[in-house]
Amino acid sequence: GQQLNQSPQSMFIQEGEDVSMNCTSSSIFNTWLWYKQDPGEGPVLLIALYKAGELTSNGRLTAQFGITRKDSFLNISASIPSDVGIYFCAGESSLYGQNFVFGPGTRLSVLP
Amino acid sequence: SAVISQKPSRDICQRGTSLTIQCQVDSQVTMMFWYRQQPGQSLTLIATANQGSEATYESGFVIDKFPISRPNLTFSTLTVSNMSPEDSSIYLCSLTTMRYTEAFFGQGTRLTVV
Numbered sequence A: 001g002q003q004l005n006q007s008p009q010s011m012f013i014q015e016g017e018d019v020s021m022n023c024t025s026s027s028i029f030n031t032w033l034w035y036k037q038d039p040g041e042g043p044v045l046l047i048a049l050y051k052a053g054e055l056t057s058n059g060r061l062t063a064q065f066g067i068t069r070k071d072s073f074l075n076i077s078a079s080i081p082s083d084v085g086i087y088f089c090a091g092e093s094s095l096y097g098q099n100f101v102f103g104p105g106t107r108l109s110v111l112p
Numbered sequence B: 001s002a003v004i005s006q007k008p009s010r011d012i013c014q015r016g017t018s019l020t021i022q023c024q025v026d027s028q029v030t031m032m033f034w035y036r037q038q039p040g041q042s043l044t045l046i047a048t049a050n051q052g053s054e055a056t057y058e059s060g061f062v063i064d065k066f067p068i069s070r071p072n073l074t075f076s077t078l079t080v081s082n083m084s085p086e087d088s089s090i091y092l093c094s095l096t097t098m099r100y101t102e103a104f105f106g107q108g109t110r111l112t113v114v
Helices: none
Strands: A004-007 A010-014 A019-025 A031-037 A044-049 A055-058 A061-065 A071-076 A085-092 A100-102 A106-111 B004-007 B010-013 B019-025 B031-037 B043-049 B068-072 B075-080 B089-096 B103-105 B109-113
Touching: A004 A085, A010 A019, A019 A085, A019 A106, A031 A061, A031 A071, A044 A055, A044 A061, A044 A071, A044 B103, A071 A085, A100 B043, B004 B089, B019 B031, B019 B089, B031 B075, B043 B068, B043 B075, B075 B089
Parallel strands: A010 A106, B010 B109
Antiparallel strands: A004 A019, A019 A071, A031 A044, A031 A085, A055 A061, A061 A071, A085 A100, A085 A106, B004 B019, B019 B075, B031 B043, B031 B089, B068 B075, B089 B103, B089 B109
8 A cells, every 4th residue: 555645646836836745654754755757757856854853955945854754845935837747755664674665746737 | 876877768569578678877886676657656666676686576576577687786677578558657777875865766768568
């Protein structure tokens, strides 16, 4: 079954708006990663988080590692058309062996 | 991050045939993985490619269907055997850092089986 849940599943926003999406689990994770995937490409790592409460930025992107270690969120500020894509969260936990499990993704569309 | 080169980038294959996908990285890495991404879906781990030994497969994936080779620390192949239309997916090569702090992906191979 799916170990990670992402919401929303998809979203349509106007260019310039801020975006927020999150990733939740019933299990504790040690690492959270956020990826963006463009059509026909592999996922590209955006932000990595390693400690509960950690807040990390990468340009207009900000992500946080939840205090409970069971969730993470990603914010995009002042969205632009090239932000369109699918955003995946991934987590690493000893429960799932030494590899990353991926959420189902949030599909973002930006309207001009 | 390491540079990961995957080929072919896409292919259309006849059912019953096999396709071998190659993954080359530009530095020696310990952990390499193969993922499948079915249309509109997330990434599912197929197996861990172990250097010099048999790959470790996840539940639902078997060696006869997805044989994997890893002759050295910079190269791996995944074969999709006896293909059917249900095998139409994107197949992705991945590597992780030593402490599993980050994972990086190749550009993927988009496979269509007709």
